[in-house]
Amino acid sequence: MKDSADTGNKRLRRVQRAYPENSGVRWFATQIFGLARQYGGTLIWAFVVVYLVKVVGETAQAFAGKSSNANFIVNLAAQMNVTVAISIVLTGVTSLMWILEHRRHRQTRERLTGRITELEKLLDPHRESSNLTTQGTTRIGDQ
Numbered sequence: 562m563k564d565s566a567d568t569g570n571k572r573l574r575r576v577q578r579a580y581p582e583n584s585g586v587r588w589f590a591t592q593i594f595g596l597a598r599q600y601g602g603t604l605i606w607a608f609v610v611v612y613l614v615k616v617v618g619e620t621a622q623a624f625a626g627k628s629s630n631a632n633f634i635v636n637l638a639a640q641m642n643v644t645v646a647i648s649i650v651l652t653g654v655t656s657l658m659w660i661l662e663h664r665r666h667r668q669t670r671e672r673l674t675g676r677i678t679e680l681e682k683l684l685d686p687h688r689e690s691s692n693l694t695t696q697g698t699t700r701i702g703d704q
Contacts, residue, residue: 624633681688
């Protein structure tokens with residue numbers, strides 16, 4: 562019995578020596594990964610937006626004084642390949658499908674809200690309203 566306890570203690574001491582609790586490197590890595598996990602998505606979007614602004618600016622500088630808007634559109638259409646066209650069409654189709662599904666989901670939620678309220682009143686007649694709207698959001702005065 563004592564052998565297994567000694568082995569466990571030796572293993573624990575070995576781990577503690579390898580990674581001391583107040584290790585500056587460990588603390589720094591923990592902080593960096595925590596920030597990346599917390600703000601990573603926002604930083605990616607910020608970099609994408611900055612890059613797109615840079616590309617649009619370079620494009621505007623390249624065409625400045627050299628062509629009219631009509632020439633710019635014709636040149637852009639001439640250089641558009643099939644992959645880009647399919648990508649744009651699929652983006653439009655999926656966006657439309659999302660909008661329609663969002664609308665259907667909202668209508669279903671509104672339809673079922675009354676039924677849920679009835680069932681809750683049957684379970685507890687003294688139940689008070691949560692003051693949520695039929696869309697499931699808080700009322701304007703409650704925000």
